[in-house]
Amino acid sequence: MSGSKKDQQRAARERLRAERDAAARKAKVRGRLLVSTAVVAALAVVGGAAWYIARPSADAAAAEGPLVRPAHTTGADGVVVPYGKAGSEHVLSIWLDPRCPYCAGVETGLGKTMKQQADAGTYRIEYHFASFLDGSLGGKGSKRALNALGAAVNESPEKFMEYLNVLYANHPEKETDDKFGSTATLLELADQVEGLRTPAFNKAVKELTYMPWVEKVSQQFYEQDINGTPTVLIDGKKIQVNSGKGIESISPGQFTKLVDEHIG
Structure with a gap:
């Protein structure tokens, strides 16, 4: 591993720690403060001084x-998005951040294979999500994409899977690009999934209906002490799905071999 790559990984870990600390502080502040979001602006006069509340x-x-918990989700507050047969003996857990280019590499390289294996009953997939890149890099693309994914799974697990694939297939080349911060872009990409653009889906994406759910989903990432994305586990055991060649994943054949080795 080159020194440059080590430096990049170290920097990524430091960003993640900083984001975790920021999320913890935010949770504490949120517990102490209650601010009305209906107020556009207010002037409070205290001792003759005017204060502006933005x-x-x-x-x-x-x-x-x-x-608002999307339909077809599981876990406390619906923070897990499952796909596959509920009675499957094995579980493939996947942790993703919508803005993460390495996650895009895994989804575009292995998403089809994972879906096929879940459909065959090899395992059930449980999707978990993070949004730490919004905090680390600035922007709102991770959370807005998660809100749109919540709207998609509310339609059906199948629509969710298709839309997830579309988002990562159209992922920006750089994680600093906040492409998914645009609801217009998210809606435009949804046109590629037949039948997804229902009135309910459009309304949820435009009005950010699932943002409270997004906060719950994002917080789970910190509570589970996941070190980064993508993280993939089969029955709780981590497997390496990145090839080490940029953002590319391992091949479907290599992935299938890893799964077979872990589930017997």
Whole structure:
């Protein structure tokens, strides 16, 4: 491994730790403060001095709204998105951040194989998501993409799988590109999934309906102490799915061999 790559990985770990600390602080502050999101602006006069209270962003306001759990999700508050046969003996757990280019490499390289194996009953897939890149790099693409994915799984698990594949197939080359921060882009990409653009889906994407759910999903990443994305586990045992060649994943054949070795 080159020194440059080691430096990049070390920097990524440091960003992740910083984001975890920031999320913890945010949770504490949120527990102490209650700010009305209905107020656009207010002037409070205290001792003759005027204080300006700015309107929170649309994303922040939406995140403070009521929790709406998408259909077809499991776990506390629906933080897990399952795909496959509920009675499957084995579970493939996948942790992804929508803005993560390495996650895009895994989904585009192995997503089809994973779906086929889940359909065959080899295992059930459980998708978990993170949004730490929004905090590390700035922007809102991870969380807005997660909101759209929540709207997709609310339609059906199959629509979710198709839309997830479309998002990663159209992933920006650099994680610093906040492409998914645009709801117009997310809706445009949804046109590639037949039948996804229902009135309910469109409304949820535009109005950020699932943002409180996104916060719950994102927090689980920190609580489970996952070190980064993508992380893939079969029955709780981590398997390496990146090839080491840029963002490329291992081949479907190599992946299948790893799965066979772990489940017998």
